[in-house]
Amino acid sequence: MPQKTKKSTTSQKSPSKTKAIRASLRLRIPNSEAHYGGNLVSGSKILEYFGDVATELLIRLDGDEGLFRAYDNVEFLAPVFGGDYLEIEGQITEVGNTSRKMLFEARKVIEPEPKVAPSAAKVLKTPTVVVRASGTCVTPKNLQRNLE
Numbered sequence: 001m002p003q004k005t006k007k008s009t010t011s012q013k014s015p016s017k018t019k020a021i022r023a024s025l026r027l028r029i030p031n032s033e034a035h036y037g038g039n040l041v042s043g044s045k046i047l048e049y050f051g052d053v054a055t056e057l058l059i060r061l062d063g064d065e066g067l068f069r070a071y072d073n074v075e076f077l078a079p080v081f082g083g084d085y086l087e088i089e090g091q092i093t094e095v096g097n098t099s100r101k102m103l104f105e106a107r108k109v110i111e112p113e114p115k116v117a118p119s120a121a122k123v124l125k126t127p128t129v130v131v132r133a134s135g136t137c138v139t140p141k142n143l144q145r146n147l148e
C-alpha cells in the first residue's frame with residue numbers, strides 16, 4: 001500500500017468552501033468500451049472518469065488541472081456493461097499544502113435489457129453504486145492560481 005512521503009500542512013482555504021466543491025459527469029458507456037466477456041467494461045475505464053472529475057475539481061479549486069498522485073482505496077461493487085448510463089461524482093474533502101483529498105462514486109442509472117429486445121433498456125428505480133474510491137491529487141504550489 002502506498003505511503004505518504006510528506007505530512008500535509010494547514011490548508012490555505014476555508015474548509016467550508018473547499019468541502020462544497022463537487023463535480024460530476026453523466027454519460028453512456030458505448031458498447032465499444034466493453035473489454036471482457038459478456039460486454040463487461042474494464043474497471044480502469046471508471047478510474048479514467050474519476051480522473052476527469054478530479055481534474056474538474058482541481059480546475060475549480062486551483063485554476064489548474066493538477067496531477068493524480070495516489071488512490072488509497074478503490075472498490076468495484078457491481079459490474080458495468082456496454083450500454084449502461086452512469087453518474088460519476090466527486091468532491092474535495094481536504095486541502096493540504098499541495099495535496100487535495102477526494103472521494104468518488106460512480107452510479108449506474110440506466111441499463112440495457114438485451115433479453116427483452118436488442119434495443120430495450122430500463123431506468124433503475126434506485127441507482128446502483130458500481131465503484132467507490134478515495135484518492136489524492138497534487139497541484140504544485142507555483143500552479144495554484146485561485147488562492148484567496
Ligand SMILES: CC(C)(COP(=O)(O)OP(=O)(O)OC[C@H]1O[C@@H](n2cnc3c(N)ncnc32)[C@H](O)[C@@H]1OP(=O)(O)O)[C@@H](O)C(=O)NCCC(=O)NCCS
Nearest residue numbers: 002003005006007008009067068070096097098099136138
Ligand atoms: C504528483 C506529483 C507531481 C507529486 O510530486 P511531489 O510534489 O514531488 O510529491 P510529494 O511526494 O512531495 O507529495 C506532494 C503532496 O502529496 C502528498 N502525498 C504524497 N504521496 C501521497 C500518497 N501516497 N497518498 C496521499 N498523499 C500523498 C504529500 O503528503 C504532499 O502533500 P502536501 O503538499 O499537502 O503536504 C508527482 O508524483 C508526479 O508527477 N506523479 C505522476 C502524476 C501522474 O502522471 N498521474 C497520472 C495522470 S494525472
